[in-house]
Amino acid sequence: MLARFAFLKRRFHSIATPSAERAASRQSRSHLWGEEAARRSSARTESGSVLVLALLYFVSVSLVVTALATWTENDLYNTTNFASARTLQFAATSATDLAIQSVRYTPLLSAGQTLNAGPPSYCWGGGPVSQLSGSNSTDGLNIEVWCSTLWNPSSANTRVVTFSACPSGVAASACALNPTLQAVVSFDDYPSGVSAPNNGACAVYCGSGMTIESWIWSPTIPTASSINPSSGPVAGGATVTITGTGFVSGSTVSLVLETGSTPSPSNVVLSPASVTFVNSTTMTFVAPSLSAGGSYFLTVTTPSGTSPYGPIYTFQ
DSSP: OHHHHHHHHHHHHHHHHHHHHHHHHHHHHHHHHHHHHHHHHHHHHHHHHHHHHHHHHHHHHHHHHHHHHHHHHHHHHHHHHHHHHHHHHHHHHHHHHHHHHHHHHOOOOSTTSSBTOSSOEESSTTSSOOEEOGGGSSSOOOEEEEEEEEEOTTSSSOEEEEEEEEETTOOHHHHHHSOSEEEEEEEEOSOTTOOOOOOSOOSSSTTSEEEEEEEEESOOOOEEEEEESSEEOTTOOOEEEEEEEOOOTTOEEEEEEEETTEEOTTOOEEOOSEEEEEETTEEEEEOOOOSSOEEEEEEEEETTEEOOSOOEEEEO
């Protein structure tokens, strides 16, 4: 009986041992397969990360290159515009300087010239335009300058001349409203130490003194579009409202005698009894008194310039 039990035990052991070994072998292989799968998954994860980083790198480089290209293009564009603007400024300055020196010694106060001219007239030569050709300067641009003169021969500020410079081809009226450069210059036509009034135009001492009152690039020129009322008594005293644009505190108003729809060659210019600034589009003035009736152009002057002749006020 004992011998039979020992035989069965050995038989069971011989059968069970291979099965256990096979199970252990299968477990070992499964573990190896798991490690291999993990390694492959890790490799795939690392490859994906590298691809993402490479993509981000290329996108960043592309953005930097695009920004540099845009900056370079803008810089070249701005440089070109700056050079063009500087060229225009040099040309306008040269032409305006020429006009100032010419009008200083040759006032051009006859009919059809600069006296109360609206639109402004030529500044030198025989007309109809005053142009500094590009061939006569280093700037290569053709510039035209237009002049209008307020003349008070009994004053030390004998002449106050407005110079408006624009590229050639711009009409005088358009240039006066939107000049590239506008300068206002006062001239003293009396010799040093002499102040006796002279009602005639200067002949010898023209421009003995000169003061540049303003020198403005692309100024905002005021405009006077309407007045209300448009007429009043010769005795004066009427309060008149001016409507327009570009008014500022300290603006002045002038009334220039009109004859045949143009300023009178007799050079009659009146100043209102008082002027009140309301806002940038509204002013009022009190009409002065006169000895006789007449029609007068109204102009508004600010530090940026003088409005074109527009509304007419009539003394009745």
